[in-house]
Amino acid sequence: MMSPLRFTPHLRDLVHDTDVLISDIWGVVHNGVAAFPDACGALQTFRKQGGIVVMLTNSPRPTPAVQEQLRELRVPDDCYDDIVTSGDLTRHYIAARPGEPLYQIGPDRDGPTFDGLDVSFAPLERADYIVCTGLFDDETETAEDYREMLLKALSRRLPMICANPDIIVERGHKIIYCAGAVAELYREIGGDVTFYGKPHLPAYHRAFELAAARRGAPTPLNRMLAIGDSVRTDLAGANNAGIACVFVTRGIHSADFTEAHEIDAAAAQRLFGGTRPPFVLMRDLRW
Incomplete structure (x- = not known):
């Protein structure tokens, strides 16, 4: 023992x-x-x-x-x-696909992830792949708020790049959800997810x-x-x-x-x- x-x-x-x-x-x-x-x-x-x-x-x-x-x-x-x-590892993936339309799931503050890259942001209906950096509002949302969106992405077989595999983190004394929570839900419903990070x-x-x-x-x-x-x-x-x-x-x-x-x-x-x-x-x- x-x-x-x-x-x-x-x-x-x-x-x-x-x-x-x-x-x-x-x-x-x-x-x-x-x-x-x-x-x-x-x-x-x-x-x-x-x-x-x-x-x-x-x-x-x-x-x-x-x-x-x-x-x-x-x-x-x-x-x-x-x-x-x-983010560094995610940037390498994006840089290898210059100009390809992508849909970002995540807050505006994650803009530096894309700075200096040849990026073409597009609505989900026209994107070639998804980059998930987080939730749009991690103070109020959970992964379940994204289920309908993810089902639409799955119908188009869009691959997802998860730029933060964490499920949750502690912000002060509050637990908030991260990109990993959304990515894991997409994976669970059958989506193709690549995780960059620990x-x-x-x-x-x-x-x-x-x-x-x-x-x-x-x-x-x-x-x-x-x-x-x-x-x-x-x-x-x-x-x-x-x-x-x-x-x-x-x-x-x-x-x-x-x-x-x-x-x-x-x-x-x-x-x-x-x-x-x-x-x-x-x-x-x-x-």
Whole structure:
């Protein structure tokens, strides 16, 4: 039987043999409203000691837009070396199809995903494919509000590119739905969906490439450590990529860990299912 999972209070106890951290952003270093100072300090300290930090996010926006958001939330630039976003990967797909009509599902604020590209926006009836960056109004809508639209898209067999595989995130103290919720509904009714971002391997391979460029050589998997707060994306992604994971419980799964000091085998099966790479628990990221 599996031993109980206990909480580790400090990152410094976990990184003696670690050269690279692959860290989630939302839920780990901020909550969409404000930065977490202890988390930022932990990443800064790791870098000062010679480590490399690559932020890996399912944000549908490209890296410059994410960096601007981090600065607005008071996340210091020296917390990280590079950023990989789902938006970056989505942009590569769009760039390979110049001028092809697409239909966007998502808010106007995701405009940077398309900046500088040869994009032809079209109504659903004339589009060749869909790019889902989010919900039009994530404060009030759920994926079910899109079922009728998705059935129309399915009737035309339109492929969908999901630029953010997250189902939900925490904004302040509120849970909101993301593009992944809409994309999963489309997939469930028979739609063709390509997901760019965690837990899928291309996002991790890009993070590994950037870390190798910083270090001058590839980093062995056993000397990398992922950090995240989502079972579905961060923990599963680390499992897919073959690296250990620090699972931060203050994020979207916080209600499952209230007052818990350790997680027994039955609770671990309920919370984590079959996703069992080497990982440890932290309530929040701190040095």
